[in-house]
Amino acid sequence: MNILILGSGGREHALAWKMAGSPLADKLYCAPGNAGIAREAECVALDVADHRAVISFCQAKKIELVVVGPEGPLCAGIVDDLEKAGIKAFGPSKWAARLEGSKGFTKDLCKANKIPTAGYERFKHAGEAKDYVRRKGAPIVVKADGLAAGKGVVVAETLVEAEAAIDMKFGGGLGAPAWEIVIEDCLVGEEASFFALCDGETAIALAAAQDHKRVGDGDKGPNTGGMGAYSPAPIMTTEMNQRVMDEIIHPTVRAMKALGAPYKGVLFAGLMITKSGPQLIEYNVRFGDPECQVLMLRLMSDLVPALLAARDGQLKNFDLRWYPDASLTVVMAAKGYPGNYQRGTLIEGLDEAAQVEGVEVFHAGTKADGARILANGGRVLNVSARGRNVREAQTRAYAAVDKIKWPGGFCRHDIGWRAVKRET
Ligand code: AMP
Numbered sequence: 001m002n003i004l005i006l007g008s009g010g011r012e013h014a015l016a017w018k019m020a021g022s023p024l025a026d027k028l029y030c031a032p033g034n035a036g037i038a039r040e041a042e043c044v045a046l047d048v049a050d051h052r053a054v055i056s057f058c059q060a061k062k063i064e065l066v067v068v069g070p071e072g073p074l075c076a077g078i079v080d081d082l083e084k085a086g087i088k089a090f091g092p093s094k095w096a097a098r099l100e101g102s103k104g105f106t107k108d109l110c111k112a113n114k115i116p117t118a119g120y121e122r123f124k125h126a127g128e129a130k131d132y133v134r135r136k137g138a139p140i141v142v143k144a145d146g147l148a149a150g151k152g153v154v155v156a157e158t159l160v161e162a163e164a165a166i167d168m169k170f171g172g173g174l175g176a177p178a179w180e181i182v183i184e185d186c187l188v189g190e191e192a193s194f195f196a197l198c199d200g201e202t203a204i205a206l207a208a209a210q211d212h213k214r215v216g217d218g219d220k221g222p223n224t225g226g227m228g229a230y231s232p233a234p235i236m237t238t239e240m241n242q243r244v245m246d247e248i249i250h251p252t253v254r255a256m257k258a259l260g261a262p263y264k265g266v267l268f269a270g271l272m273i274t275k276s277g278p279q280l281i282e283y284n285v286r287f288g289d290p291e292c293q294v295l296m297l298r299l300m301s302d303l304v305p306a307l308l309a310a311r312d313g314q315l316k317n318f319d320l321r322w323y324p325d326a327s328l329t330v331v332m333a334a335k336g337y338p339g340n341y342q343r344g345t346l347i348e349g350l351d352e353a354a355q356v357e358g359v360e361v362f363h364a365g366t367k368a369d370g371a372r373i374l375a376n377g378g379r380v381l382n383v384s385a386r387g388r389n390v391r392e393a394q395t396r397a398y399a400a401v402d403k404i405k406w407p408g409g410f411c412r413h414d415i416g417w418r419a420v421k422r423e424t
Contacts, residue, residue, distance in 0.1 A: 002062055003304070005030040005041065006048050006078070007069025010331075010364035010382040011289035014296040015067060015303070016040040017360065022304040029061065035373050036363025048073050051081040058087045065090065067307060071286050074265075075101040090307040092285050095261040099252070099283040103152075103182045104145050106283055113255045115248055117280040118184040118272075126170045132183055133162040139186040144169045144178035155186060187281065189274035190418075192233045193291050194241075196249045196269070197306060199315040200262030203253045205245055207298060207322060208236035209291040210418070215338060217414045224338045225379060228415030230328040230390050231294040234422045235273050244271065244278050252283070264310055290329045293362050293382045297327035326419075328393035329384035330401055331364070332411045337378040345375045345408025353400040358386045358393070361400065375408055383411075390419040 003025055005012050013036045019025050020040040031054070033043030046057055049072075058066060066082050068074055068091040077094030091097075098105045110117040118141070123129035133140050133156075142165040144152040152169075156162035162183075169178040195206035209231035215221040236244075248269055256263040268284035268291075287295070296303070300321040309318045334341035347366065350373060354361050362384055365377020383400045387393035394416045401411060 001025065001064040001304075002027045003029070004054075004058060004061070004063045004066045005033075005037075005069060006054070006066065006073055008032050008034050008037070008365075009069065009289050010329075010362040010379070011287050011292040012069040013037045013040070013362040013364070013382075014293040014384075015069065015287070017362065018296040018299065018303045019067070022302045024302065024304040027061075029063070031057070034363045034376070035366040035368040036361070038368065048078070049076065051076075051078055054078065055082060055085045055087065058082065058085070064088060065304070065308065065311070067091070069286060071097070071100050071284065074285050088308070088311050090311050091265040092263055093261065096256055096263045096265075097285045098261070099256070099263065099267070100285040102145055103143050103282065104180055107182055107184075109252070109255055110280060113251045115251050115280060116278065118187050120182050120184040123181050123183065124179065126166050129166045129181060129183060130163050133159060133166070136183075136185070138162055141184040141186050142166055142169065143182045143184065145180040145182065187272040187274055187279050189272045189279075190235050191281070192236050192271045192273055193229075193288050194236065194244050194249075194269045194271055195287065195291070195295060196245070196267045197310050197315060197320075198253050198263045198265060198267050199310045199313045200264045201253065201257060201313060202315040203245070203249045203267065204315055204318060204320065205241055205249075206266070206320070207231050207295050208233040208241065209288070209294050210235075211288065211291055212412060212415055215412075217412050222338055224333075226288070226290050227331045227333070227412045228329055229288070229290045229294050230326060230393065230416045230419055231291070231298055232326060234419050240273065240278065244269065248278060248280050264313075289364070290331055290382050293329045293384050294327040297360065297384055297386050298323050298325060323386065325386045325388060326390045326393045327384065327386045328390055328397050328416050329362070329382045330397045330411050330415050331379050332381040332383060332401065332404065332406065332409045333379050334375050334377070335408055335410050341378055342408060343374075343376055345406065347373045347375060347381070347409070348405040349403045353383060353403040356385070356396055356400040356403065358396045359400040360384050375406070380409060389423050390416045391423055394420060
């Protein structure tokens, strides 16, 4: 079948790399793609926000499955529009994508279905929100409703910080002013990312991962979209995985079906593993980036039938096989990220890096200039590796990083530290 992937990051490169190996994939396209994805798929300059253009392309190229990478098009209803045009699409409907698009919606769904999550209240006015935080005290968490590309959350250590965050969100400190904010109790524990594949009725566990959000070594400095990840997450024991399925994922899938918005696609639960068990921090309605990269390296089964089964409501009798190995990815970013950074700097040594045993280099933000590869974004490369354990995957990934000659870039040097410490 002909398949179209929507997106342009390392997540989409990992999906393209995995699907390119499927005997079911005849011709793979990616819109808009990047220089690395171009090795696996034909990249097309489509505007993903223009649903009509995407539908016309699918009709012209006889696309039988569209796989949507990022949350933006999902929340904009691209799956609904493609399906209406008779084109199979993997991912949730606009209505179901509210699990990521609206924190208030998700918190209310959790409360109504006894899904463990931090206590909270929703506010439309700064005054009431400030009264609430004064009553509750710090630390406390302030979130804007709506998509915020990972920048919508302030974990306030003091009341002064919490009040400033409330003013900033209603005042529109970052982007448009929030129409509603959610204020939550601060959870304490270890974070993990859990992924499940859902077909509207049935959910099957994929795998868990952990990522590093802070830009600097030792988990210091500003938050980013993610500077690295590894899988499996040592904290996610077999028992903990089962608890997450029973207490969080299954009740969510049942609740979404009952609401008339059955959830199909990847459900990505951001978790806090507390002393009393798993708590949901947030849902995302797609694969994580860079978590997808480590998941794809560990997935032994063909991805294409799994995505089709999720789309077709046929996961009930489906099973996926995984390599027992661990995997790890190191994000290489342009110097200055997550602040201002330069585009267009030259990257060399990619072929040498890819020759290190167990290594795949996924491109997150690159463009080709003839035979040269140039940086074209904040997060630019995901140097990824498999190994018998996290330590071996880490050693291999950093051996590959050392082969890459990119004076305009940097990476963290301690991705996976927590897991490696546990292993030793
Ligand atoms: P989110 O965008 O909701 O995933 O939040 C981003 C980050 O903020 C999370 O990965 C956590 O580190 C932190 N965070 C969000 N909500 C809470 C909470 N209720 N308690 C503690 N930390 C939180």
